[in-house]
Amino acid sequence: MAQNMNEHTVPSDPQELSTAILDLWVEWVTNNNLQLHPGQIRQLEAAIRTNIAHAYRGQRIPHTPTGIRTLSPYAAGQTIASARKKSGVTEITKLSSNEHAVGPSPQAKDTVSQLLSELHRYPEVQHRDLHEALANHHGLKKNQFFIGNGSNEAIDVLTRIHQPPGAVGVISRSSFSMYRHFLRSNGVLCVEVALNGMQQDRMALLEACRKEGAAFLFLTTPHNPTGEVLSEKALLEVLDEVGPGTMVVVDEAYGEYAEPHPDFSPAQKLLERYDNLVVLRTFSKAFGLAGIRIGYAMSNPSIIQAMDQTRQPFNLNRLALSVAQAALEDVGHLKETVQTNHTERIRLRTEFINLGLQVPDSGANFLLVQLGVPGKTITASLSDKGILVRDLASYGFPDAIRVTIGTPEQNTYVLEEVRAALEVEK
Template sequence: MSVNESARPGIVPNPHISALPIYNAGMNIRLARQLSGHDDIAALASNENPNGCSPKVMEAMASSAFNPSRYSDPACTELRNALSRLLDLPPGQIVVGNGSEEMVAAISRAFLVQGSSALTVTPSFGLHEIEPLAAGARVTKVPMTSDMGFDIPALEAALATGPALFFLPSPSNPVGAALTRGELDRLVAATRPQTLFVLDEAYFEYMEEGQADGMALVRSGNFPSIVLRTFSKAYGLAGLRVGYATCSNPEIARIVAAAKPPFNVNAAAQVAAVAALADQQWMKQSVERTKTERARLARGLDELGVFTASSQTNFLFFRTTLPSEHAAKALLADGIIVKPWREAGYENWVRVTIGTPKQNDRVLASLNHILNGAS
């Protein structure tokens, strides 16, 4: 006789984990080929760098600097020292993670307990909600404005309640907007002493001059804060997973580091990140190419009558007349992967990575056909 699985005494899952929403990850290329029938896939869902990475990265990984038989340095000493020189920040205030996503998880684990509160924006980067929920916290999400900017008065009001953590992406993922210096100053002034301000600057390198640079907060040491950055975007190391948290004092860094596992950043990622930092010229040239294409793709979307949020990232967030899932499915039929947004209230929005000129032309041609019936 078989045993009724539901009647069996056994494991009890953590309710905070079992109830988590699923992260909206981009479709992989192999699956896209199967579903679309196209071999030439424009993978534009995950904000990867279409220019790849610096040649110096590949040289370093093929050298004796990378030995896969040895454990990686758990302290990421060489990488933290290289970041220290670049950022003018003591290495003791830098924590390196398996992508900045791991740092989001470590910060949530380190500073949230069951029943505490966290604040972020919507539409949001999924893990700014998921990781606090996993820690048992309540999450408040403040909507962006109708023109897809930060609602500073609403955020000031939410900060007045004294959340334990404030996760704010600037530039925003998925919208693309970046805080001005004046806006950041207002939010800092509104932050209560019990709130740790976490500014996620994953797309920092793509910002225009004159926007807020959170590193000044960290360097001052006067305001409890963390700035997150990554090697996945501008440096083209998405597949190796390496990001970092810069903290306003060594004690915050110590606590974040205690919340992550040892050997969390593999040896290949550490070698690659050090090499990538040493080739700032390649990174900056790659960023400029992307910014040029970003402006061209935005103009093309505007000509199609598509409302597109202003972006200071390597992607665009646009609203269609179709449900986002339908638009994404239609684009996939043309061999193009984009990310349909699924948050309540934003189900007609799509995020598309800035690709190569050829890929961006494919996006515009396909959308023209989908939205306007062009042949």
């Protein structure tokens, strides 16, 4: 039997290996004129499969694509509950995840309570009401929207529907990690281009697209974590240069916050001119609905149709659909959110600059603060006081932190504690 085993290529899949070993045993039994009744063969098969499965336990799945094997799970920020436990502080000031300072609108909250008695019913699979509300909000057609489980789902689906041979996606290196994650997990080679200071290097990104024949180019406005806003002129420079085979994805997750910024121009205005343009938005930021996971993409109807054909049915729950629509209709709450954030962002940036710190202009609900000392040191010091901010070493800024714009009281508190922590480091 050993000689026969050597004549076979050993399969790497545990199921195939179990079958191959069983076949060899049956062959050996037959060649040696031994008799096994069917019950014994079934027992032998079960024993082989159990032992092979046990041997493979804890090892990687043999046929997992390389792009997935090299991925790391998303590293989410610390929760308020874990921060309380770690610091012993009851009142946690969470300014690390770019969440809404005060939460969703009263209209959205009321909708939640009204829906509790309907949670045994499936949601509306085509999202018709929310499509209509979004079309009215943006001045587009209903068939120009894909609605997903956060804008993450839109990125995932996009990178599955457009895959020419040897597909490549081009991104800025210090950007939202999910661009890289979904490109790689869906078999698209990811090419990363370094920032030019605090800005996305558009010329280098375009050069990478030309060199690689890119299927995707991801841009972000406002950019996370720098806060950079791309003007309409900047967007046009890119869209006019890339070929029609390159899908240009403009992520405007913080777009509502950027509306008061003089350079910001919503990319949706360019959809009529460019069939290869996709614009991403989310309800997680300015609408204060990060906890229900809902976002959307805007593009031409053919791209949207392909995305809808690819997504899961019932990809959004009843609460998400109805609460998002209620938040969209509460125009007053959104306007107040944007204006308060604008005022506080200017104040907090000015105060940080007065401390001698470098803080680039931002169009979002956060600031990148360059400290001149390791960001992890200040992050740890603030954490001991119950203040959570984001250390930006993983983004390539080891001496910087990202601070979400909170309430006026929270902003004053974090400013005072950053000042105190820096005094200790001097």
